[in-house]
Amino acid sequence: MRLLPPALWGRFIKRRLPTSLWGRSLLIIVLPVLLMQVAVTWAFFDAHWQTVTARLSDGLAGDIAWAAASYGDNPTPQNMAVIAERAERSMQLSIAFQEGDVLPRDQRRGLLGVVDRTLDSALAARLDQPYWFDTTRYPAYIDVQVQTPTGVMRVIAPRERAVATQAHIFVIWLTLATILLMSVAILFIRNQVRAIERLADAAQAFGRGESPRFKPHGAREVRSAALAFIDMRQRIQRYIEQRTALLASVSHDLRTPLTRLRLELALAEPTKRTAAMQRDLDEMEHMIDEYLAFARGEAGEAAEAVDVPGLLRGLAADVVRRGAEAEVVAPQDLELTARPMALKRALANLADNAAAHGTRVRLSARRLASGDVEIAVEDDGPGIPEPLREEAFRPFSRLDESRNQNRKGVGLGLAIARDVARGHGGEILLDDSDLGGLRAALRIPG
Template sequence: MRLLPLPLWARMIKRRLPTSLWGRSLLIIVLPVLVMQGAVTWAFFDAHWQAVTARLSEGLAGDVAWAAESYRDQPTPQNLSVIADRAERSMQLSIAFQEGAVLPKEQRRGAIGVVDRTLEKALASRLDQPFWYDTTRYPAYVDIRVQEPGGVLRVIAPRERAVATQAHIFVLWLTVATILLLGVAVLFIRNQVRAIERLADAAEAFGRGETVPRFKPHGAREVRAAASAFLDMRARIQRHIEQRTALLASVSHDLRTPLTRLRLELALAPPFKRAEAMKGDLDEMEHMIDEYLAFARGEAGEAIQTVSVPEMLRRAAEDARRAGAEVTVETPDELDAHLRPLAFRRALNNLAGNAAVHGEHVRLSARPLPSGGIEIAIEDDGPGIPDDMHEEAFRPFSRLDASRNQNSKGVGLGLAIARDVARGHGGDITLSRSDLGGLKASIRLPG
């Protein structure tokens, strides 16, 4: 079944989504909570706050209309005094008549426009005369003015008579509850994600040959099950490594014993024509055994130390010069890395020795990477390796040079050992064309 490609908007959203489990889990919790809070707040303002404000405004507008009509029926100071006294006692309204005044021209409106719109609508439905109002001049009061024939009837009303002033308390409680809920959710998710991160760190450390002795399964049941499976797998692999190490030690002892006897017999035997050839064969056999054991052992038991990369490159350059090549070293004066010294030195010697065998000029260089890692390059001016055979060169016992034969030194394990060491440190080795014209082996190590 062929899957249809995602539309453009879906691909854009997918690219902007978090890629980590922590980010996605947080998004799953935070987004619904925020949507819920927004929906509840909107429903509250639309169905409750606006409705209550509208009822209060209508009540206030009715009281203002009663005061205006009562004064218009008998526009005398005595009637105004009676109206003002009744409004003060029963409606909490302060009423005064400004003789000869007119309504203000400027209009001042509040930040929440729904309050002004609601009050204006209520006043317009109850008053026939021109009116003016201001909800911003006095924080706790509303100023309403009605145009009368002899002046302006001014009404000062408490703000809670026109607006539901306690709405912010509901919003505040809703916000506090949301923050508390999100805080608990974030702590819970963080604890679950931390268990997975620790499992990933333990697996990565084990892949580099390190051991995390205090790692214990914790977290959700599924995470604990995965951690327990990892511990069982690690124990099986360690038992296999220990058995292989013991077997290699036994094989090494069993093979070196007859080789030693042969060397002793050759040394004690009278000179004969094939003596030197036989000594060369014994040297080659011993070298092959060393290569096999080094490849199988992998130097996994060596502890990681902080070493000087320039110093290691200079030592590798000295070994390469003994093979007859001209070697240059380009590296910062100070560049440290956390490595297994013996294993990594062996990888460098294999690469530098291979470059010295196939080229006359060899260049060793190192530089820090922007990501915090280190790149080490070994280049030569030899014939190089075709691009389509770079991966083939890393296969154990691979001998790409047709001119080599079993009588030449080496068994095709140099690049395989070097890559095994680099990957054991969390990095890798890649091959490419060198500026010198030959092969370039680049070792990239994480920070």
């Protein structure tokens, strides 16, 4: 069998290691403790238990050899009675002679075989006669039988005469101590990891436009990172507030002259020139709305339950007013927790793009197996080539060649939609539609 190169072994092991901080910290604590317990247990059995068991087995084998030799010197019932009485009183051995019997042929051995091998070695070194023993039939005793010319001498010995029976107590105490220490370590690690998880949750919530209450916890380094995050959040919030105030002022300043121009055009005589100027004003107002929407966003809006089918039906009506066919495919009971105005603006941009470049538009929604809600807008237009799809999300990108020249707007529709999706913790994916055009799927955690 060919061995993998060290680099492949490294990648193989790395793929199977835990990826979370909790899993890796647990592995750092648990693995050394388990290895230490195995090493200590192995050393104990190798250096202590087997040595004691070998000495006990050797002592038992010596007592049995004495009994067999004493009976061989005077093979009479009277001598056997004396040997049995002495063995019972001094050696805790129960000896009985079975005249005319032979040794059993079947061999019964324990699962591990350590006791059997040790006792067999001791009996072989001490006895010249054939023998047989069984360490499994009686839990507290060992049965040893020795063949003599006239029969079988059977010896029943307490198990502690041949085996160090208290070794398991050491293993139990070692295991209990290990479990206790590991439990304390796991609880400590869990508390430290939970502090980092809270910091990550707070960062994700802030990225979605929420402002959860967050208090630093955990070790000094984690608290330092949490305090740095709080300072950063406050600076960003101040920047957002300042930008919002500036945009509100700019919006007011720009809309005032636009309103005066619109009023003057309304009072002027209708001509082709005034109609063209009216269209220019409409386009300018639309451009200003897109600029402000992209720069301002909807971060200050509170999240609430949104009726997805109702929202899609409203968008479908807008698509029909623009001259395209529209269909809605969505479960009637589908709801989504989101910022309603921001979500509507993102989907309206997608629907407007679809209606501008196609004659059929499909608005669909479903709940994925992951729990996310996917809202898709499809059209039968020219679509967007795959190499240009990421570029389509760039602000002010028009993709003239791929979308028959974006005649209206400034190329912020997809950028605003992606900003809204990511502000909800989701994403927008572009793909080919079975209608023949583009499929824009907005996925938001449900």
